[in-house]
Amino acid sequence: MCPHANGDALPNGTSQMVAVDMSNGATHTSSVKSNGVNGHSNGVNGHSNGINTGAKILEQQQRNPYAPRASDFLSNVSNFKIIESTLREGEQFANAFFDTKTKIAIAKALDAFGVEYIELTSPAASEQSRADCEAICKLGLKAKILTHIRCHMDDARIAVETGVDGVDVVIGTSSFLREFSHGKDMAYITKTAIEVIEFVKTKGIEVRFSSEDSFRSDLVDLLSIYQTVDKIGVNRVGIADTVGCANPRQVYDLVRTLRGVVHCDIEIHLHNDTGMAIANAYTALEAGATHIDTSVLGIGERVGITPLGGLVACLYAANPEYVKSKYNLSMLREIENLVAEAVEVNVPFSNPITGYCAFTHKAGIHAKAILNNPSTYEILKPEDFGLTRYVSIGHRLTGWNAVKSRVEQLGLKLTDEEVKDATAKIKELADVRTQSMDDVDSLLRVYHSGIQSGELAVGQKEALDRLLRKHREERQRARDASASQPPLQQIC
DSSP states (O other): OOSOTTTTSOOGGGGGEEEOOOTTSOOOOOOOOOOOSTTOTTOSOOOSSHHHHHHHHHHHHHHOTTSOOTTOTTOOTTSOEEEEOTTTGGGGSTTOOOOHHHHHHHHHHHHHHTOSEEEEOOTTSOHHHHHHHHHHHTTOOSSEEEEEEESOHHHHHHHTTTTOSEEEEEEEOSHHHHHHTSOOOHHHHHHHHHHHHHHHHTTTOEEEEEEESGGGSOHHHHHHHHHHHHHTTOSEEEEEETTSOOOHHHHHHHHHHHHTTOSSEEEEEEBOTTSOHHHHHHHHHHHTOOEEEEBGGGOSSTTOBOBHHHHHHHHHHHOHHHHHHHSOGGGHHHHHHHHHHHTTOOOOTTOTTTSTTTTEEOSHHHHHHHHHOGGGTOSSOGGGGTOOOEEEOSSTTOOHHHHHHHHHHTTOOOOHHHHHHHHHHHHHHHTTSOOOHHHHHHHHHHHHHHHHHTSOOTTOHHHHHHHHHHHHHHHHHHHHHHHHSOOOOOOO
16 A cells, blocks of 8 residues: 555555655755746847856756756746636536635635636626635635636626636637537637627736637637737637647647747647646647646546646656745645545546655665665655655565665664565565565564574574564464453543
8 A cells, every 4th residue: 555545644554654754865956947938037039148058058957857958949848827727627527516615715725836827617607606706806815816708798798897817718719619519700709809808908907818629720710810819919829629639749839830920928728638638738838838727636527637736747847946936835735635525536546746656666676776866766856745755665576675774764783684584574474465564563673683682593484483473472462461451440
C-alpha cells in the first residue's frame, strides 16, 4: 500500500513505508528564468545582453534539461496565467452539483492557491447560477472572477450586472456546430461577436472571444474572426479543443499561427478525450499562448479538461522556482480532496503530485539512489507540495540500502553484511506475504538483539528462525495475558 490515498489521510499501508527525510541531503537543481515575448519578462529583442545572456541560458539548460530552450523565443512556459474553470466547466461533470456553500469553499481554496482567474457558470443558466455568481463576486478575492456566456446580447446583459471582472464569450465555428447546434453562418457569428464585445467593453471589464470546436473549424474562418475581434479590443482570443481531438503538433501550429495574427493574449481550452490535455496545454504555452483553462482533477464535460494539478506538475518540471513563486503548492492536495468529495470520486492513484503512490519508491535500485539523491528518480520535490517521500521495504523487491536506512532510523548498529543478511530474510518472508513495517521492525530488532547477545551470526538461518519464533511466542503470550485481565471496576 502507498501513502496519500485521496490525499487527506495516510492509508493503513504506511505501515510498510519508511518516511525519508532528505532535508540535509542533495536537492533538486534550480531552473531557468522566464523567456517570453511581447513585453514578457526577459523579452526577445535582444541581443543587448549578447554573449552573457546566451551563456546564462546554456548554464540554466545544464541545470534543468526541461527548461525552455534559448530558441523558444515565443514560449510562455515561464510567463502564463491559469483560468480555473472548476466552477464552470466542472459543473458540467456528470457527478457535479455544487450548492452555494460548496462553490464559495472551492472559490476561496482556489484563491488561496493563487490562480489568477476563476471562471463561473453563466448567470443566464439559472436564477441560482446568477445568485451564486453575485455572491462569489462579493467575496473580495484576489483572483479575477469571470463568467462564461454564449455570444448573445441577452446573456451579456445579465452577465455584466453580476459584478464580474470579465466575460468569456463563446460560439461554435466548426461546420458541425454551425449546422447541428446554433445554425448560424460566419457572417452572423462575426456581426454578433462585434456587438457583444463592444457592449461588454462599455462596462469597463475584460472580454474574451473564443471559437468553439476550433480544431475542426476552417482556418481561414478562424483567423478572420480572430483578427476582427482583436482589432476592436478584446483582451484575449480563445482556442477550444472542444472534443479533445487535437495533438501537440496541431496545437503548436494553430497557436503559433494565431500568435502571428493577433496582438492580444491567447487562451486555450483543452478537453482530454484522447489523453492529450496536459501535453497540449504545455505545447500551447511553448507556441505563445498566455492563458490555460484548467479544472481541479480535470472534471468537466465527458472526461473533462486540463487538470490543475497535472498542469502545475508539468510546468514545475520546466521552472520550479517560477511555479513556486506563483502558487501555494501545499494547497493542492486540500483543493483536490475538497472537489473529489463534492463530486463523490476518489483522487486517481495515477494523479500527478497527489496520487496514491506519487512519491513512494519500491524497487531496490530506486531506493538506493533516492536515499543518495532524490533527483535520481524524482523530477518533483514532494516537500514543495507539503508532502513526504516514502521508501517501501517490506516486499520481495527491497534492497539492502533501503533496509540499512531503516536500521539507522531505529538506532540499531549493524554492519553492511549483517544488514544484507537481514534483508535476505525480509525478502524470504515477503515471498509468502508483504511484510508490514511493524513486521520489518520486529525482525530487525530481533536480528540486532541476536547479534549483540552472540546468539546469532551472519548466515545462521536456523538461529534467526528460532529467535523470530521465540519473539512471536512471547508477543502472543503477552497479548493473551492482556486479554485475560478482568476489566477495572468503575469507581463512582
